[in-house]
Amino acid sequence: MPQYTQFQPKEYRPKMSAYWYLDHWRYLRYALRESSSFFVAYFCVITLVQLAALGTDATRYAHFQAFMASPVMIVINAIALAFFLLHAITWFNLVPRVVMRQMLARPTPDIISSAPNYFAWFGATVILALFIMGVL
C-alpha cells in the first residue's frame, strides 16, 4: 500500500474476492438462482433436438428416447428440475410483487401478488401434463 503522507490519507480499499459468491450464504443463494439460466438454455436445446428427431422419423425419435433414458441424462434432468423449481419460486415471489405494486401504486401484502401465480402455475402444470400424456 502506498505510504501515508500528511493530509493525504491513503484509504484502505478492500477488494471483492474472485469467489465473492461463496462469502455469504445469501450471495450463494443468488448465484444458484442465476445458474438456473444454464439449465433453461440446456433444456431448450434438448427440446429442439426432440423436435428435430420427431420431424425426421420414428427411429430417430426412438434414439432420442433411448438417449434421454441414459442414467447421466436422468441425473442432469433431475438437477434441471430442481433449478427450474428454484427459478419458479424465486420468480413468483419477486416479479408479480413488482408488477402489482406498479399497477396499484400502493403497498400490498406479498401474498396477494404471489398467491394467484401459484394457483395459475398449478393449473397450467396439470393441463399441460394431460396434453403431454396424451390424455387430452
Add this chain to the structure above:
Amino acid sequence: METSSHDILIIGGGGAGLRAAIEIAEQDPRIDVAMVSKVYPMRSHTVSAEGGAAGVAGKDDTIDEHCYDTISGSDWLGDQDAIEFFCNEIPKELLRLEHWGCPWSREPDGRIAVRPFGGMKKMRTWFAADKTGFHLLHTLFQTSLKFSTIVRYDETFATRLLVEDGAVRGVVAIELRTGKIRAIQAKAVIIATGGCGRVFPFTTNANICTGDGMALAYRAGAPLKDMEMVQYHPTGLPFTGILITEAARAEGGWLLNKDGYRFLQDYDLGKPTPTPVLRSMELGPRDRVSQAIFGEFEKGRAFHGPYGDYVHLDLRHLGEHKIETRLPMVRELCLKYENIDPVREPIPIRPVQHYMMGGVHTDIDAKTPLAGLFAAGEAACVSINGANRLGSNSLGEILVFGARAGRSAIEAVRNGSAANENAILAQARDEERRIEERFLRRTDGTEKITKLREEMQRAMEKGCGIYRERESLVESANKIGELRERAGNLAIDDHSRTFNTQLTAALELGYMLDVAEAIVHSALDREESRGAHQRRDFAKRNDQKYLAHSVAHRSAEGPPRIEYLPVVITRWPPGERVYGR
C-alpha cells in the same frame, strides 16, 4: 494552512443552516455561499424531530391566536414583535416545504392535515406521520442539492470564529477526514449549530448537540440570552432518553401514575375527558406537565425502575390502526428500545432534557451584536420561545429564522467592507497552533475526557434540573468552574490526524463547559419562577424585576457577567397562564 474564501459561510447543516443556504441561493445566484457541518447535513439533529411544525392553516384559526398561545406558553418572556413576525411567516414557510416535496400527511380531500399539540388552542400542527423532522431535513437537503452555488464542507468541524476589528470574518475548521486545519474566510457568518442537550446526562438530544456554535459566538464576544431556560420534555424513555413525541398525547394518549390515575387533574391542568381537549390535561404545555410528573415522583405515586422513577403513557385505547398510521415511529422505538408494544402495554416515561430556549442573542433580523455574525435555529435566541417553547414551534423557527438570517447575511455582504486578510490569517494560525499544542501533540495530560464530561453532566442535572435552588446552583457553578480548570489538562491517546474523534470530543467538552457555565450563572441570577425555570426559593413569577431576558457575557477569568434586556411587549400584556379552564 489551507485557506479559502466565500461571501457567506453557514456553520451547521441542520434545518436552520440548510434553509439559510437555500434562501441565499434562491435570492442571488451570484453569491458564493458555503456550509460547514461536522456531520453530513442529513445526519443533523433536526432529523430526530417527530411531532410536527405549527402554522396557522385552518379557516377557524388566526395568526393572533397562534401568537397568543406562543406568548402565554413562553410565560410572557417571548418578544412579541418576533412572535408576530414568526406566526405570520410560518404558514408560508411550511407551504414552501410542501412545494419542495415534503410528504406532509393529508386529509382525504388532498389538503394538508393538522393535529393538535400541547399548549395550542387550535389544531395547527402540520406533520409527516411522526417523522416530521426527518422528512423536513431530507426535503431541505435534497432541495439544496439543486443549487450548484452552495459549496459544502461536510464533516468539517468549526473550532473558532475569526474576528477582526469587531467584525466576524470567517472560521477555522478541521476537515475530519484528513485532519487538515482550514481557514475559511467570509464576509458574513451564520451560526446554525443547534442545541446543547449533551450538557445534561439525560437528554433527547443526539451526540452532536454540544452547543459548539453557542460557545464559538460566546468566545468571540457575542452574548448568550436566556440560557437558564432549559426545556424538559415530559415523555422520554427511561434508559436512553429517547423521545416519545408529544403527538402521542395529542392523538389522545393519557399520563397515568402507578395507581392508573390521570394525575394531571391535580396540577391545575383541567379535568379528564375521554378525548383530548386543547390546552388541557395531557395537552398542557411541557413545563407544566414535566413539573407535574416530578410532583408525582415526590409524592411517591410513581413506579421505581433501574433508571429512576417513571410514570406511564398509555396509548392502548387508541387502537392499533391509529397508532400504526399516526404514530408508527413511537411504536417502532418502543419495540426496539423498551421491548414494549404500545398497542398492548403502557409506555414507561420520565421527563428528559429536550431543548434550549436560550442561545446566541439575536434581534428579529437574526443579527447578533457582533458585525457580520448571524444566528438561527436552536443555537439562537430571538426570542420567540421565552421561558417555555411550545411543542412544534421549533421546526417553524428554524425555517423562518434560517431564511431570515440568509437574507440579513446577503445584505451584510452587499454593504460589506474589505477585511485585513493578514490579521485574519495570523489569528487562524494561532488557532492551528492551539489545536496542535493543546490536543494533537499533547502527551502529558492526566484528565480523562469521559470523566470530566460525566462530572459536568451530573453537576448540571443537580443544579439545573426541573426545580432549582440557590444552594445547589452555587455548588454546580463551582463545580463547572473547577472542571474548566481541569479541562486544560486533558489526556489524549489519539495523536493521529485522520478522523480523530477524540480530538473533536475534547473540543466539544470545552464548548459544553462554556455553555454550562452560562446556563448555571443565568439560572442563579434569575430569582423568580417562570416557565421552565422553577426556583424552590423563589416560587413566584416576578414581573417587576424579571420581565426581562438574561444576557450572559463571557469574561476571560471567572464567571460571566449577567445583564438584563427588557422583553418586547406589543399587544399582549403579561397575564396569568391558564390551562384547562
Add this chain to the structure above:
Amino acid sequence: MSDTIILEVARFNPEDGGEPSYQSYEVPLRPDWMVLDGLNHIKDQLDGSLAFRWSCRMGICGSCGMMVNGMPTLTCETLLMNYAPGPIRIAPLDHFPVVKDLVVDLDDFLAKLQKVRPWVVRKDDFKPAREFMQSPAQLEAFHQFSLCINCTLCYAACPVSGLDPNFIGPAAIALAHRYNLDSRDQGIEDRLDIVSQHEGIWDCTVVGECSVVCPKHVDPSLAIQQFKLTATKEWFKSFLLPRGKH
C-alpha cells in the same frame, strides 16, 4: 450466562502505514445495551482512539451502520444480546473505502444522490398560492420510498455495488423513484436519462439483499425493478413514437 461479551473490532489507521487488523475488547453485556453502547464503552473506558460515526442513537440519522458478524447493521438499534455469547466481529461497511477504523468514505455515495436529481422538478411555471392537492392514496404511492435514512447498508449488502463502483446503487435509485412517483413532480424524463443507463437500474441483477438489510423497509430492490418497468414502457413508447416527432 456470562455478563461480558467480546467485541472484535476492525482497526485501521492510515498513518501507521499499517494494514487493517482486528482488536478484541471485553465489554459488559447488559440486556438493554445496543451494539453501539458496546462501542461507546470501548471509546469511553478502554481505548479513546477508536473511530466510528454515530449521533442520534435512535435509528434515524443513518450514521452508525457497520458490518456486524458479516451483516450490514444499524448498530444503535441492534441489541448486543442478539449475539450472545459472542464474540462479535465489527467491521466497516463493505464496498466502501475505509478512512479509519470503522469510518468509511461516503463522498461517492453523496455524489450519486445528487446525480439522480432528488428534488421536485416542475416543467411548468406553476406557482400555486396554496398546497398541491395530494390525496392520501397519492402520498401512499411514494411514501415508503421516502423513508430512506441514507445509512448505506444497502450498498454494503449489494455485491454489484462492490463489483462496479459506478453503479448508482439501491438508495439513490429508490430516491429517484420516490420523486418520480410523487404527484407533484414532473422530472421523470430527466431522471430516466440518468438512471436508465447501464450504471443505473440495468446494473442491478436483483440480488435483493439491499431490501433484506434495509432497516427502514424502504425496499430499494422493489423501487429498482419498478423503475425498470417504467423505463421499458418509456423505451417502447419512444420507439413507437420517436421523441420530438409526435
Add this chain to the structure above:
Amino acid sequence: MSAGKRSNEPVVWFLFGAGGFLAAYFLPVHVLFYGLLFPTGLVHAPGYQETLALVRHPLARIYLFALLTFCFFHAAHRMRLTLSDVLNLRHLNTVLAFVCYGGALVGTAFTVWLLLTV
C-alpha cells in the same frame, strides 16, 4: 454517466422478463415428463405418432415457439449477467453480450425452422 443516452437494455430486459414467466410456468412440467417420468418409465410415454400429432397442432406450434424463443432470451440475458458478475468478467461485457444474445438468435432461428418443418 452523462444525461441523455438511455440504455437500450429495455428490449432484452423485456424478453428476459417474458421468458422468466414462461420458464417458471412451463419448464418444470416439461422436464418432469420428458426428462424424468417418460425415460424412467414411471409414466407410460405416448407413441411417436401421438407425439407428432400433438406437436403439429397449430396451437402447439405457437406455444412452443413462444416458450422456446422467450426462454432462449431469458437464459441468454441471465447467463450474460451471471458470467459478468459471478465470474467477474465485466471487462468482457461486449463479447459476452454478443455470444449470449447471438446464441439466443441462433436458437430462435432453429426453433422457427424446426417448427415449420416438423
